[in-house]
Amino acid sequence: MEISVSLPLDEGFLRRECPSCERQFKWFNGDTDNKPEDAEAVERYYCPYCGEPAAPDSWWTPEQLEYVQKIGLNAVTRRVRDELGDSMRALEKTGLLSVSLEGGDASDPAPISEPQDMVMVEPPCHYYEPIKIAEDWTEPVHCIVCGRAYVI
Numbered sequence: 001m002e003i004s005v006s007l008p009l010d011e012g013f014l015r016r017e018c019p020s021c022e023r024q025f026k027w028f029n030g031d032t033d034n035k036p037e038d039a040e041a042v043e044r045y046y047c048p049y050c051g052e053p054a055a056p057d058s059w060w061t062p063e064q065l066e067y068v069q070k071i072g073l074n075a076v077t078r079r080v081r082d083e084l085g086d087s088m089r090a091l092e093k094t095g096l097l098s099v100s101l102e103g104g105d106a107s108d109p110a111p112i113s114e115p116q117d118m119v120m121v122e123p124p125c126h127y128y129e130p131i132k133i134a135e136d137w138t139e140p141v142h143c144i145v146c147g148r149a150y151v152i
């Protein structure tokens, strides 16, 4: 079964958290219009703050992880309860078994909100990968594609 979870974006930007320094930034979700056709595939992204690389799927914020896990768990819980319910009812009809199914609350968590904060910067080396970084960041920023530091 497929579970789709949608996360809120800030004008196309998705909030991310560095697994090394735990600072947050936002990267553009998907491709920008001016991304060249021959742009290299990215196997790892670099943190704009500390410059540490990590795999593309390791940048979840704790809030996003919790949200995605809850939605996934709820979908599984509902599915199991439905299927178990059917077979239980069949058994009950035989009179051999009496069961009551008590489930926890499987309603989905409230969607997380994404404020329009941070400032957008475009790396000179990979201009098609803009990011948003904390307003108070004054040190050089690393390009998330190649890790090169640049001054803003």
Ligand SMILES: [Zn+2]
Binding pocket: 018, 019, 020, 021, 022, 023, 047, 048, 049, 050, 051, 052
């Ligand atoms: Zn970092």
Ligand SMILES: [Zn+2]
Binding pocket: 123, 125, 126, 143, 144, 145, 146, 147, 148
């Ligand atoms: Zn770059």
